[in-house]
């Protein structure tokens with residue numbers, strides 16, 4: 001089956017900043033495609049080009065059978081979008097906004113009444129439905145933005161950081177709703193800088209850094225692609241000396257060692273049970289006390305580190 005979205009060399013420059021840099025990606029019908037990247041990676045810019053809100057500097061994309069440059073109105077007809085920063089200046093209450101949106105989407109009076117209540121209730125916005133949107137918290141405004149997409153059930157839903165500022169219970173609700181939307185047949189593009197959100201929700205994750213797509217695959221395959229199946233995080237009492245670093249790298253089953261912070265080492269390795277005692281021995285001999293030692297599974301952050309040499313948190317800081 002042909003992909004429902006095909007992005008080809010998509011590029012956007014703002015002056016001398018290249019926000020999106022020859023991005024290529026295919027999105028299959030019916031999948032949740034996560035775009036994971038730190039602040040400033042180019043996720044929102046990519047999404048806004050797909051939604052025909054801003055024009056590409058170079059390259060293009062087809063959405064359904066339509067080109068975003070040649071048929072922007074047709075493209076918009078296929079999409080529902082929840083913006084990262086909702087603009088809500090034109091009507092005054094959550095109920096008004098969602099009800100108006102349901103009207104525009106062509107829901108009958110009967111169905112509109114039922115669905116608006118259902119969606120606002122499930123997002124825990126029913127009680128607040130008549131409050132002025134300007135008096136709502138950031139998280140509540142995000143919920144209203146999300147309600148629009150859930151009411152519309154578009155062929156392609158684009159959600160930009162859908163759970164930013166939302167509490168953990170709310171996040172789980174929204175994740176469930178997005179999964180249901182996918183199961184009902186929508187294709188979903190999810191932009192996020194939250195590793196966990198990308199991991200639990202996405203069928204495939206594309207990792208974006210500095211406007212480029214580094215890799216795109218299922219979360220499992222991405223994690224399996226990390227060399228060495230096991231990870232140990234060690235915190236030392238003092239900064240690790242270059243000597244310790246070299247000794248660790250010498251162990252046969254150790255694949256890589258990263259110094260995340262002066263006191264923190266992350267070791268990628270095989271046969272963790274066999275290697276741990278050797279590591280502990282070596283550190284004892286070197287008189288370098290261990291504060292904590294933790295075995296972990298590879299996460300998408302390790303995939304990010306693998307491709308960029310930075311954790312997402314570090315990339316976040318350098319991008320701001």
Ligand SMILES: Nc1ncnc2c1ncn2[C@@H]1O[C@H](COP(=O)(O)OP(=O)(O)OP(=O)(O)O)[C@@H](O)[C@H]1O
Nearest residue numbers: 014017019037038039040041042043044045046193
């Ligand atoms: N309208 C604009 N004018 C100038 N520069 C812009 C504009 N919009 C985005 N940028 C720049 O483009 C780059 C990508 O920004 P973008 O908003 O796409 O990142 P993002 O991945 O969505 O980040 P975040 O996680 O913070 O939402 C950044 O360097 C940003 O400063």
Ligand SMILES: [Mg+2]
Nearest residue numbers: 043044084160
């Ligand atoms: Mg963004």
